[in-house]
Amino acid sequence: MEFQSLQNGINVSYLLEDLTEEIGEKGAATVLRHAQNILDKAPEPKLGPNQSLGLLYGLIQSGKTNIINMIISLAADNGYKLFILLTDNNNALQKQTYDRLHDSIETVFPYTISSLKKESLNMLQAVVQNEGIAIVCKKNVSDLQGLIEYIKLLNAQNLPTIIIDDEADVVGLNTNQRLENTSPSSINKYLVNLKSTFLLHLYLQVTATPQAILLQDNGNELSPSFIEVSEAGDGYVGIDTLFSDHKKNEYVKYINSKEIDILTDETNLFMDGYPETLLEALCYFLIGASIKITKEERFRRRRSKNELQFSFLIHISPLQTIHEKLNSLLLRFKSDVYEALSDTTDNEIKSKLHAAFLELSQFSDEKIHYPDLIATLKRYVKDYDVKMLNSSSETTLTDSKAKFLFIIGGNKLGRGLTIPRLLTTYYGRYTSAPKIDTISQHARMCGYREKDLDVTRVFVTEEIADWLRVISDHDKAQRKILKKKESHKVLYFDYNKIDPTRPAVIPNFVGVYSTGQIYMPKLPQYEKVNGIQTVTSNIDTELSNYCQESFEVVDIKTIIKLIELIPIKEEGSWKKDVIVSYLDWYVNHYNKQQGYLFYNIKGSKITRNLNRGIPSLLSEQMYAKVKNFNDSAPILVLYKIIGLKEKHWDGVDFWMPALRFPTDGMHLLFNLNNV
Template sequence: MQATMLNTKGYFYSHLVKKNNYTLDLRTCIENTVLKLLENDTSVNRPGMLLGKIQSGKTRTFIGVTALAFDNGYDVAIVLTKGTRALAQQTYQRLQGDFADFKHDDTIQIFDIMLLPDNLIHYELNQKIMIVVKKETNNLQRLYTALFETYPMLAEKKGLMIDDEADFASIGFTRSRDQIIEINKIAGQIDEIRTKLQDCDFLQVTATPYSLYLQPEDLIVNSSNKTFKPIKPAFTELVPVPDAYIGGDYYFRESEDENTVAYHIYQPILPDELDVLKKQDRRRFKLEEALTSNKIASLRHAIINFIVGGIIRRLQAGIQGERPKKFSFIVHTEQGKQAHEWQETVVMEIKEGLRKAVESDKALLHDLIKAAYVNLQPSIQQLGVILPSLEDVKSEVETALRNDVIMITKVNSEKDVNQLLDEQGQLKLRAPLNVFIGGQILDRGITIGNLIGFYYGRNPKTFQQDTVLQHSRMFGYRSEEDLAVTRFYTTQHIYDTMKKIHEFDSALRAAFEKGGQDNGVVFIQKDTENHIVPCSPNKIILSTITTLKPFKRLLPIGFQTGYKTYISKIVAELNDLILEHVQGQAIPEPFLLDIEKANKIIEKIQATFDEKEGEKWDVQAFLSSMEYLSQNSVLEEHRGKVWCIVRKNRDMGRIREDGRFEDSPATTKGEKGELKVAREVAKDIPALILLQQNGKEENGWRGCPFWWPILVTPENTPTVVFSSKSAE
């Protein structure tokens, strides 16, 4: 087969490369994508895939792909955008800007499908054509009419259909209330258009492709008795991610290292506070107590942190002779308009209370400012940049409150968003400090500049990978100085779920890099007979997954022990089971433990935890992961065993100084540090660390010793996803 020759020096692409200063990595991605489009049959069921990250430059990449495609025989590009008018407008304006020079030369025409003229002449139709189409029924009907009735010559040209955020509307199926899989109407319209076009390639662009990769090969749709062939990528090209990009690694991996700026970014919210913010109820919270009530302590803390953080950044800019930036903060906890109105009222009351305190209660105001300053200080100092004095910050905050520089905006609808967009289609920051309160309308591609605070509380019964990641508006390109004053507020449960989803996301990306989307990840479950078996990835519920990779730690976090009366006997049994292996050793050496005995120990440890208090431990995932990794050793003598590392007489607290649950009870300090030892011995089977804690009341426990288990996965762990629960 003759190799395809790609023209990379053409009129469109060479101009954009120079205009937008494309990096070598980006050019390689763009050129590989077009080459694969030319070489692969990207038909209805097998489109190409551009896989990026949330707010990482996917639009920039597919614009480059379009330009290069135009230089290599393509004449028509159809861009399917997310399902809101604001986002369609944002994409349209972006295309108009990037292709402005070509428009002036009359070599390209760019249209919004809803504004497409019905009297285009051949002079215009013979130019390159770009059409922006919102994934919505009327838009798609207009596209169908344009292609097959008004301008049928366009349907005969070589075309490229780009489905932006492919997971959003063009997923091939949804679940009805009766859990019957049905064809999505919008997806049906897109499929009909794709099928009728004579020569059209398909490229899907997304950061969350799991609904595409994890679909079964076919679906029987009961209502129509037809088999629907879902979208399966013919190839996957990864959009390069520059070093300046801040995403899940920063929020959920780097944040575990106390020597980083990221360590300070997460701030826990109590679930009860989210209930208070759903609707007004004076039995729970009185509005006039907005500056003092513990019922909304985290929200108040978040708003004041945002104000103080924004003021610090503006003072830093002044010191450095730069123009001060405007900053933004998002409150996103509910979808309902009633909740947004109540949250707007609460935030307005906080703002008004702070303004009044400038004149009437400076002691309270200064205490609140100082608390925020102390919260932000460690991350700013960690970065090593200028920290304005507390007195200067107090003075500037007072001035900001007097001058009313804090804009609070409720965003409920497309109309609200349209009124807020600037000429580039981005959310306009009208004041130095901007608080946006809303729900889903703020997601899915809306660009919100200089975001330094995100108060997030969406807590559905079943988390969906694409939805949760798309809510992550705090991802994107952020300066280090902005990150030092950035804080992310959510509950421990939501944070842990987002961390799981990030780990799953990272595992799939790693698999793509190793050899494509069709291999590299093992999905497992326990069957009804308690055996570990492979499972279909499309069946998993993402909030119940555990992703395994080399040297990952699995451990209970946020739990509470039972009372001494109830657990002393079980603890004594555990002591007998565990300590018999390490008698006479001051610092016990690691030893091999049969998996059956390890399972018995873990089950007894679970029985010492209070299921009604604190965070629930997914012990099934712990046990199943330990068993799977033990049984799949390449060394026969290690099969069915784990390395066990025991440490005694520990006094770890339940809650850290920053208010978060302790999640690092094991140490790497010294030669005998248990984590260090675990990483040395866990080559092909896992290491089980068992820490005997004294459980003192002053450390947040209930005055009874207990055992705290940690599973460390082996160095040679394949990428494994264990699902505790099936979606069936």
């Protein structure tokens, strides 16, 4: 589907004007380009029944919502009539999504499931046929069931439809797929039913953590056939900025894990003082926000009293008893700060505030006088609010207009929720089984925050900082692979430190290539009819430049070439395309060009096992020699097999490969059904 000539419609023009003012002409053009790329793969509304399923892979808080709204605007200008935007089962997130969509589109009016029921059905039936309708729906059984029923009442099954499944990896995948003879999980079943309701539609999954989606079987009803990898615009601060070199930058400060233990101790819910690093973090926030208020007030002649709002986030536990403990602590801190600033003598809070000023002022582009800053803080510290985001709290962040907003993270904190000008994060929510997608989505410090980066600080344990560094490496590698249009069913990550996602949504048939381990095919091609003599001759020629039975230094490109030359009859654990893709990634990611080649051309008279192919190729001594070779680079081992007919071969010689994966790379996880 091509929309290139139809980008100046009323909805696109309206949103493009707003985005240009908000993120600049370049940023707005990037949003439109990503939306166009996705719509190019959608069915043409005028050509009859068809469907498409894709994935928008963004970054945490990088503007995916702008792309979603542009997709709807572009589609509305080009013949689509019904737009369904699925959100996490979270009232605050649904309201945020609804408000942003309402403000972004000119001719299509959005509804929720509850607001639809208040309107005249006859009017809605007419509207959906003319201007079109957008529906924002939470992913729970009740709302999805109501959505499907209402679509039938609207007679909208035949209309060109866009379904956007935001945060598609967290709610909607089949959590029963590892269980035999079990029906799909309920939300998954309703999403599949919703998708099958329409004759012509684009179903678009959206997430910044696609690990679970990428591992789904190709035949899965919610496995994407195309992927659009979006990039952040100017001014974005991501996990990479903060954690790729966290031991050397000024943004990350470490928490002693014992302090987290004290704060999460349910037997001690009333605390007299403040743990040292938490107090430091609170003071960094107050000073950082005061610096911003002081500087920005100078350049604004008149503005709303509540225009400047800054946030502090503490996220250490899912338990509501701990949230109440922190709530009491933070409310007390307000009065303690005011009293400390009024006290003419030295005290601990004043000392911590001054220490924070000494560091943060180093990064300011203009001179700041400490007494003026403290005067600003004292004037505004009363404008202070604490909000808990957990399942028992109905509050939303938009409820507060306080300049100093303190947020206590619970289970409602996470995907899609935007925190206003988050300057300081105190994060210590530890898990014994960390997951890439879960930890990534807790990284609310990401976003378009470059203008506040000078006063941004993240307080974490060193272990969590290491997790986030691994996640950063993983995300960069995966995005690079997907942008090159290579197999989107391959994941690269450090399997020893952190898992990709929760086990329930990973299919049964998943394979792992581990660093430093040796892998070989079950059976290479050995039959004459497949031209194996020519293949063997070509490999002989290629190997003639190297000494046999020694570890020869070769370009990894040569290793790849040799692997690709050898045809495989029965793969077993040898997935050639995955291995080649991994080696190519390894060269680019680590900037390492060379590996090792070991081959034996004398010929092995091994006998083919008619059931198991080739038995162990390497002797115990040779296996240990290859596995323990004292260089981290990949090693390709080649043995020529003498193809004697009495050994159950076909009378021609052939080559058998084995590869020791590099010891310094990442482990590799992939879906066996997709390669």
